[in-house]
Amino acid sequence: GAVVSQHPSRVICKSGTSVKIECRSLDFQATTMFWYRQFPKKSLMLMATSNEGSKATYEQGVEKDKFLINHASLTLSTLTVTSAHPEDSSFYICSATKGTDSTYEQYFGPGTRLTVT
Amino acid sequence: GENVEQHPSTLSVQEGDSAVIKCTYSDSASNYFPWYKQELGKRPQLIIDIRSNVGEKKDQRIAVTLNKTAKHFSLHITETQPEDSAVYFCAAGRGGFQKLVFGTGTRLLVSP
Numbered sequence: 001g002a003v004v005s006q007h008p009s010r011v012i013c014k015s016g017t018s019v020k021i022e023c024r025s026l027d028f029q030a031t032t033m034f035w036y037r038q039f040p041k042k043s044l045m046l047m048a049t050s051n052e053g054s055k056a057t058y059e060q061g062v063e064k065d066k067f068l069i070n071h072a073s074l075t076l077s078t079l080t081v082t083s084a085h086p087e088d089s090s091f092y093i094c095s096a097t098k099g100t101d102s103t104y105e106q107y108f109g110p111g112t113r114l115t116v117t
Numbered sequence: 118g119e120n121v122e123q124h125p126s127t128l129s130v131q132e133g134d135s136a137v138i139k140c141t142y143s144d145s146a147s148n149y150f151p152w153y154k155q156e157l158g159k160r161p162q163l164i165i166d167i168r169s170n171v172g173e174k175k176d177q178r179i180a181v182t183l184n185k186t187a188k189h190f191s192l193h194i195t196e197t198q199p200e201d202s203a204v205y206f207c208a209a210g211r212g213g214f215q216k217l218v219f220g221t222g223t224r225l226l227v228s229p
Contacts, residue, residue, distance in 0.1 A: 032214040104212040108160040
């Protein structure tokens with residue numbers, strides 16, 4: 001199988017605080033992970049591509065100093081929302097890919113619903 | 118960069134009817150085209166995908182067709198069932214470690 005987990009599933013935080021979201025590939029090694037943001041009834045917007053052992057590649061318009069991404073191992077990537085504000089409230093989803101020649105599939109985590117009050 | 122357009126945004130069908138969702142892409146280098154199904158509050162689930170060296174792929178009631186020349190691909194669901202009701206996203210990418218660009222989604226409602 002190819003299972004991706006995320007923690008926490010839901011988090012409520014106060015404006016100005018930081019929140020860390022973990023994305024783990026449970027049964028495979030993921031050299032590359034992706035972080036998405038999804039607003040209600042909207043599509044998945046790629047925020048950044050996370051590669052193990054190197055700096056993340058951010059999409060245009062995404063503040064890298066606000067959304068800190070760390071991919072310290074082949075099974076774990078973290079997204080830290082720093083100094084969160086109500087407009088950061090959203091559904092954050094990660095995905096991981098084995099990236100081999102035989103499969104291009106991205107396996108998605110269950111998502112984290114962030115609410116900033 | 119890649120741009121993916123998806124139509125229609127909503128689609129209502131009767132149980133047993135067929136449903137077709139269409140997407141176009143802009144980057145001729147894209148070679149991987151997955152379709153995901155997302156139920157409310159859940160993670161996207163891959164339902165079928167196709168690579169650019171294939172024109173059509175079928176898996177039971179679901180099929181995907183790809184026209185590389187016109188840069189469009191379509192999802193076909195036959196004999197729809199109420200449990201097919203969900204939001205469907207198409208995506209395009211270059212495969213491997215490369216990112217996917219998602220379409221805007223189609224909300225499919227299958228009425229019994």
